[in-house]
Amino acid sequence: MNVIDRVKAQFESLGIKKIEVAEWGEEGKPLIIYCSPFTLGEKRNLFKGAKNDDLGVLVDVIVLKAKDAEGNKIFKLDDKLTLLNNADANVITKVATEMLSGVSYEEAEKK
Numbered sequence: 001m002n003v004i005d006r007v008k009a010q011f012e013s014l015g016i017k018k019i020e021v022a023e024w025g026e027e028g029k030p031l032i033i034y035c036s037p038f039t040l041g042e043k044r045n046l047f048k049g050a051k052n053d054d055l056g057v058l059v060d061v062i063v064l065k066a067k068d069a070e071g072n073k074i075f076k077l078d079d080k081l082t083l084l085n086n087a088d089a090n091v092i093t094k095v096a097t098e099m100l101s102g103v104s105y106e107e108a109e110k111k
Helices: 001-014 040-047 057-066 078-083 089-101 105-110
Strands: 017-026 029-035
Touching: 017 089, 029 089, 040 057, 057 078, 057 089
Parallel strands: none
Antiparallel strands: 017 029
16 A cells, blocks of 8 residues: 555544533533544635634634534534624634544544
């Protein structure tokens, strides 16, 4: 296997990340958000034009990548203003940071 094939295989091995958000759950169960790994292309598009203090990009991360167990997007573009103005900033930050962090090498090894 050549190097580029190993690069692609490693990326594909990362799989889907599962994020539990207790604050957004119901009936005592956390909301489960599923997120595929970010590509550099996706990150480039997200951060293009964003200023260092533009925290709105955290909402963009969630709107772009948050999916349910069936792979359907949880949020629409229409939800962006609500997430920016009527959501707990600490939860937004926690979820977006976890989405951006990817899967650790140790987690990937367990798969």
